Amino acid sequence: MIAKVAIAVVGVFLGWIYTRIKPPPPRVCGSPGGPPITSPRIQLNDGRHLPYREWGVPKDKANYKIIVISYCSPTETNLSSGKKLVVVVYNSRGWKRSDVIRLPVSIILASVPPLGFTTYVVSSTKKPAWNSVNEAFYKHTKTGKDGIEVGTGNLKLIYSGSEGNVSQYVNSRSSITASVKQSYNFYAGFDGTTGEQASGAYIFRPNGTYSIDTQEQTPIKVLNGPIYDEVHQKINPCIYQITRVFKNKEHAEVEFTVGPKPFDDGVGKEIVTQITTTMKSNKTFYIDSNGRDFLQRIRDYREDWNLEVNQPIAGNYYPVNLGIYLKDETSELSFLVDRSVGGSSIVDGKLELMLHRRLLYDDGKGVAEALNETVCVGNDCRGLTDEKTGTNFQVSTFSGMDSSYSLPDNVALLTLQELEDGKILLRLAHLYEVGEDKDLSVMTSVELLKLFAKRKIKAQLHSLMKNRIYNFASYTLSTISSRFFLLI
Structure with missing residues (x-):
């Protein structure tokens, strides 16, 4: 009997201790007895609230248009006062890699061992610039010289002097001469005025396709250098393009500067670039699967179900993380991208990539605002045309693999x-x-x-x-x- 009473007393005592050490229930902001809500809550269209607090200033009071900008100030240092710039180039791959490193002060032909790094020191010198470039301008003309050849290696691009666009791709090593044409278009974003889905941040719903013609009054600028050639083109006031053809490589590199896109006409615009060839692709193209294997895509077709085509453009667009390509029985055309974009082949023999989007209506999918970013690109789009004289010294090399093996x-x-x-x-x-x-x-x-x-x-x-x-x-x-x- 005494043992039962002792157990009961101990149980009551432990229960009392538990009630003392048990934490109180959480008090939800805005609930009865809970702390008050001290900042405005932003409610989405589906009734939910944002779980974080946004801060900023109204658009009409914002003093700066550039929200995010990245730069590397050491690469812009004036080296004439005896300063030096140390550049470490790392290679994460299992093969030896050689590539061109472009800096504001110089151009480096970097050679990096597998799983290793190479260190370069860039300093000023009074010797003649080994990386000087020759500059030439070609005006658009309906008569006179046509066929501007760019490239000093196996790969050459031929530009049409009358149209100002690339017209041919020539590879002397593989004996390939192909007709190619690059153009720019934009899709007009649907405004949703008829009660249907508007084009917005999450929804691609084009309402017509319109071409963007190259300005005839703007000449093509061609820079010929010992490492690569550059072609500078101002397509229109909001599109600037630099194409690089390397001496020791068999691919061309294209750099776009797009924006700000005008919308004075009240129409949102989604700008794409297209490459047109004579290839017979038979509705088939290939896109990577999250940077891994390439998957076959067939226009207006799904393998697992019968597709009813209501959006012939948007219904055939896919995310491109690594690349997209076409092929037929004799040739192949590939795009490799440096960031995730949208891409497709809407017409046989043609590839296109979505470069920039600016829309004026909310698509009702959660962001509660239109995709109307006002970040402006600087006016100086000259690229690496004013390189300073420099000398590169390789000072150290490290490899995580055997130096004799790749x-x-x-x-x-x-x-x-x-x-x-x-x-x-x-x-x-x-x-x-x-x-x-x-x-x-x-x-x-x-x-x-x-x-x-x-x-x-x-x-x-x-x-x-x-x-x-x-x-x-x-x-x-x-x-x-x-x-x-x-x-x-």
Whole structure:
């Protein structure tokens, strides 16, 4: 009896302690007994409220139009006073990489070992500029010289002097001469006045297509240099384009400056660039899947269901994270992008990319405002035409792999990570499918002992091989988008 009473007393005592140490229930802002709401809540169209507090000033009182701008002030330093600029170029890939690094003070031909870095020091010199450029202007004319050739290597672009646009692509190494034409268009954004869905931040609903013609009074500026040639074009007051053709590469690089787009006519605009070829693509094009394998897309078609086409343009647009390409029985045309955009092939033989959008109506999908950003691009769009004289010195090189080894061209290094328990996680991937390329789709081997420069990893590999736990001194990768995982 005494034991039961003692247990009951202890239970009551523990319950009393629990009530004392138990935290009080949370008090929700705006609820009875809770703290008051001290800032305005922004309610969305679906009834929800934003979970954070927005701050700023009204649009009519804003003094600055540029909201976000990024720059690197050390690269703009005047080096004439004896200062030096140190540039470290890192290569995360499993192959040796050579590329052009453009800085406001100079141009660097960088060569970086696999899984390593190279350090350059840029300083001023009184020697003649080795990277000086020649400048030429070509006016649009209906008569006279036609066919402006740009490029000093295997790749050449031919521009039409009468139209001011690229007209031919020539690759002397592969004996390819193809007709190509670049143009700019814009889609008029639907305003939703008839009660249907408006085009906005989340909704692409074009209401007509309109061409953007090149201004004939603006000449083409061509810069010829020892590393690459540049073509500067002012398409119209809101579109400026720089095309670079490198001496030792077989692709062209295009840099766009688009905006601010005018809307005095009360029409929102979504600007695209298009490349037109003579290829017979048969409604088929290919777009990457989140930067990985390329997927086949067929216009106005879905493999899993019968598609009813109500939006022939928007219904065939897809996100492009890495690239988009066309091909037929004889040739292939590819776009690689440096950021995620929208893209499609609305007409056979033609690719297009969405470059910029400015719309005047809210699409009712949550942001509660139109996609009408007013960030302005500076007027100085000359690119790297006023390079200062400089000298580049390579001072150090480091590689995470054996200096005498690089991965095969068709194998990518996805992961190389040292885990907490000291083990090494390695992930490799074959980049090509069967039949995709006659040379690169073949089976290949990776020599793991040469893949690592660290002695610790090499010692672990030697130990595993000696004990015959695994035998992967030369591991063969299969082809169909294979992945190879190794935990050492």
